[in-house]
Amino acid sequence: MDEFLTATIRGMTQGSVYVMLGLGFVIVYRATEVINLAMPIIMVFGATITSMFVYAQGWPFFLALLAGVLVSSALGALVERTVMRPMVGEPPFSATMVTVGVLVFMTQVVNKMIGTDRQIGMPLSDRFDKINIGGTELPAAVDGAPNFSGGITIFHREILQLVIVAVVVLGLMAYLKRSRNGIAMRATASDQETALAQGVPVGRMFSLSWIIAGGLASLAGMFVASGQQGSFGRTTYFLALKALPAIIVGGLDSIGGAVIGGFAVGLAESYTKAFQPAWLGANFDQVVPYVLMLIVLLIRPYGLFGTPEVERV
Numbered sequence: 001m002d003e004f005l006t007a008t009i010r011g012m013t014q015g016s017v018y019v020m021l022g023l024g025f026v027i028v029y030r031a032t033e034v035i036n037l038a039m040p041i042i043m044v045f046g047a048t049i050t051s052m053f054v055y056a057q058g059w060p061f062f063l064a065l066l067a068g069v070l071v072s073s074a075l076g077a078l079v080e081r082t083v084m085r086p087m088v089g090e091p092p093f094s095a096t097m098v099t100v101g102v103l104v105f106m107t108q109v110v111n112k113m114i115g116t117d118r119q120i121g122m123p124l125s126d127r128f129d130k131i132n133i134g135g136t137e138l139p140a141a142v143d144g145a146p147n148f149s150g151g152i153t154i155f156h157r158e159i160l161q162l163v164i165v166a167v168v169v170l171g172l173m174a175y176l177k178r179s180r181n182g183i184a185m186r187a188t189a190s191d192q193e194t195a196l197a198q199g200v201p202v203g204r205m206f207s208l209s210w211i212i213a214g215g216l217a218s219l220a221g222m223f224v225a226s227g228q229q230g231s232f233g234r235t236t237y238f239l240a241l242k243a244l245p246a247i248i249v250g251g252l253d254s255i256g257g258a259v260i261g262g263f264a265v266g267l268a269e270s271y272t273k274a275f276q277p278a279w280l281g282a283n284f285d286q287v288v289p290y291v292l293m294l295i296v297l298l299i300r301p302y303g304l305f306g307t308p309e310v311e312r313v
Helices: 002-032 039-056 061-087 092-114 156-178 180-190 192-197 202-227 236-250 255-275 288-299
Strands: 130-133 136-138 147-149 152-155
Touching: 002 039, 002 152, 002 156, 002 180, 002 202, 002 236, 002 255, 039 061, 039 092, 039 202, 039 236, 061 092, 061 202, 152 156, 156 180, 156 202, 156 255, 180 192, 180 202, 192 202, 202 236, 236 255, 236 288, 255 288
Parallel strands: none
Antiparallel strands: 130 152, 136 147
C-alpha cells in the first residue's frame, strides 16, 4: 500500500506538468482551432528566463518566477501577432505547421541562451525538505539528509506544486466563466464569426489565448526543472510532448478534460514505472501515455470530454 500511495503522489506531481501544458494547448485550440506545437520550447524559454533572474541577477525565486511568466506571456503575444495573425482564415493544419516552424526557430534561440545545462531551484525542493508518514526514521546520511525506512515520503516541493496547480486551475476557470474577457474568449471559441458580428474583438482574444498559454508554459517549465533535481537542458522540451496524449485523452476543447487527462497520464506513467512486469523492459512507462491515448481514441475519438463535431450534409 505504501508503494501504491507513493506512486500516486509522484504521478500527481508529474501530471501537474501535463495539466499546465494541456491547459495552454486547449486554450489556444479553443480560440483559434490551432494546435500550438511551440508550447514545449516556450516552456523551456520560461524556465531559462526564471533561471537567469535567480542566478545571474540574484532575484528572489518567486519574483523571478513572476518575471519569467510575464516574459513568456509577452513572447506568446509576440508570436501570435507577428506569425500567427497573418494565418487567420487559413486552414488550421497550415497554421499548426507554422507553430512547428516557431518551435524550430525558438529551439535554436533557447539553445544559445542555455549553453550548458542551467540550474534552477524551487523553494522547499531539496533532499532535506520532505516528510514521511508511517515510516521509521534512520540515522541521517553523511551529508545530513534525513533517512526513512518504509512509509510514504512526500517532498515539500510536491505539495507546493500541487497547490500552485489547484490555484491556477480554479483561477483560470473562474476567469473564463465570470470575467468579461473570459466570456468573450468562450464566445470566440464557440463561433468566431458570430462573436465578431456581436462586437467581440476576436483578434484580441487570439492574443489573450497565446498570452495565457505562454504563462502556463512558463509555470510548467519551472515544475519540470524543479522535478529534475534542479536542472534542465536542451532536450527537456521533449517531455512537453507528453501533454499531447493528455489533451487528446481529455478532449482538445475541454478545460476540465485537460486537467483530468494530465493527471491520468501522469498516474499511468507512475504506476507503470512502479509496478510494470520485467518482461515489458526498461522505460516502458515512457510509452504508456501513447498507449492510453490510443485506447481512448478507439472508444471515444473526440476524447473523454471533447465535443463531437457534427457535420450536416
